[in-house]
Amino acid sequence: MNKTKxxxxxxxxxxxxxxxxxxxxxxxxxxxxxxxxxxxxxSLCSDDIKKAIxxxxxxxxxxxxxxxxxYPYDFLPTFxxxxxxxxxxxxxxxxxxxxxxxDLFGEWVPDEWIQEVFNACVAAPQxxxxxxxKNPDRYWQVNSDDDDTKSLxxxxxxxxxxxxxxxxxxxxxxxxxxxxxxxxxxxxxxxNTEECFSETRRGDDAEVPRWSWxxxxxxxxxxxxxxVPQRKWIEAIVETCRYWEIPVFMxxxxxxxxxxxxxxxxxxxxxxxxFDEEFPKMEEYKKAIDGCECDCGHCSVQCxxxxxxxxxxxxxxxxEKECS
Numbered sequence: 001m002n003k004t005k006x007x008x009x010x011x012x013x014x015x016x017x018x019x020x021x022x023x024x025x026x027x028x029x030x031x032x033x034x035x036x037x038x039x040x041x042x043s044l045c046s047d048d049i050k051k052a053i054x055x056x057x058x059x060x061x062x063x064x065x066x067x068x069x070x071y072p073y074d075f076l077p078t079f080x081x082x083x084x085x086x087x088x089x090x091x092x093x094x095x096x097x098x099x100x101x102x103d104l105f106g107e108w109v110p111d112e113w114i115q116e117v118f119n120a121c122v123a124a125p126q127x128x129x130x131x132x133x134k135n136p137d138r139y140w141q142v143n144s145d146d147d148d149t150k151s152l153x154x155x156x157x158x159x160x161x162x163x164x165x166x167x168x169x170x171x172x173x174x175x176x177x178x179x180x181x182x183x184x185x186x187x188x189x190x191x192n193t194e195e196c197f198s199e200t201r202r203g204d205d206a207e208v209p210r211w212s213w214x215x216x217x218x219x220x221x222x223x224x225x226x227x228v229p230q231r232k233w234i235e236a237i238v239e240t241c242r243y244w245e246i247p248v249f250m251x252x253x254x255x256x257x258x259x260x261x262x263x264x265x266x267x268x269x270x271x272x273x274x275f276d277e278e279f280p281k282m283e284e285y286k287k288a289i290d291g292c293e294c295d296c297g298h299c300s301v302q303c304x305x306x307x308x309x310x311x312x313x314x315x316x317x318x319x320e321k322e323c324s
Contacts, residue, residue, distance in 0.1 A: 007251050007264065008215060009097035009130060015084055015117050017101040018077040020056045020108050021134055025186055025219045025226070028101045032075035056108065077102070079113050087124035095268075097130045104131065105138035114142050121157050128158040128268065134170070136163040136177035160213065160267065171196050175210060181267065184237065185217030185251065187229040193240035209244040213267040217251035231257055238263065 004012035017032065060078040072078075087096060098104060098121075104114060121129050133139075139161055162181040163174035166188040174182050175196040184191065199210045216237055218229050234254065241248045247265035255262060 004097060004100065006097055006100060008095075008249050008266070010094040011090070012097045012100040013083070013086055014080065014099060014101045015086075015120065016077065016079050016099065016104050016109065016113060017071060018060075018073065018075045019103045019106060020077065021103060021106065023134075024223060025221065027220055029075045030221065032071040032101065059108065059110070071101075077106070077108055079116075081116070084116060084120040085123075087120060087127055090124070091126070093126045093128070095128045095130060097132070099132065103133050103135065105133035105135050105142070107135060107138070111142055121159070125157045128160070130160045130162065132162045132164050132183055134164050136161075136174050136179045139178050162213075162215075168192050168195075175199075181211050181213035181215070183215040183217070185215060186219030186227065187216060187233055187237075188219075188227045190230070190233045191237060193236050197240045197246070198244055209246050211241075211246050213247050213249065214241050215249045215251065216254065218253045218257065220253055229254075229257060231259075234258060 002012060004010070006012060017028075019026070019028065023029075058073075058076050060073045060076060062072070062078060062080050062082065064082050065080075066072045098117065103109070104117065121127075160181055161179050162183055163170070163177060163179040164183050164185070165171045165174050166184070166186055168189065168191055171182070171184075171191055172195070197210055198207050200206070201208045214237065216234055219226050234250070234257065238248055240246075247267050248263050249265055250258060250262040252262065
């Protein structure tokens, strides 16, 4: 489990890696193939393994880590069972994105793998777990209440079950599923925001918001045929979310398109972070830097990377105070 560059999470956790969706814009596939080793050793694979890979039936289970090989099976579905205890080892509550390098709810993933991940979440209830899939109907199959109430839970552990959507077809599929939130990334076309952002509540027939959160992002990378979303597509989503009071989170990759301060809201309350919580080992450097009249950081040269983090943190906090 690692600190993540994903804007809306604190950490990412990948007990399962790999996927058979074959999305042409997938960043995870690029990473796994770059650092994977299976392709280099494919000639050593048996005919049965080669056939399973070709037919998309191949599944791997690792009970221990391959030193220096984070993706020994490239982007083929792999259960890293030795990673299941990672949330329990992290005591401070975190917002954890599960499956940044996989689709945990893909049709090829065994129920047993998913249940073991759920059990690991239950063992560390201090965290909030954020799931995302292109196959939201699978949520019904593995974890839901008996009635059709779009209610999902993991034994009382804080969770957000989400669906990844890039177009109107996927949005409609997510709408009919039990998910809590949607990640519209990469945004590939103008969405019909009048169709899938509200629903009729049972009991009193009131019109209520369908989503608890909407994340918007653009495609990354430089592939041929890359689709860059238009600003008006984003504006339509934001306006609809404002009407229904749905929190919106714009990813940093929209900055050049939006050309205004990004809207970055969460479905939970953000707690103010103190320096000591964010950089607990930096107290001695903090004192030295705060006492440095030029604020250059040279007074404590032993740990320049952390010093720069502290200076960036200090600048950000002071800017937030001025804005408020």
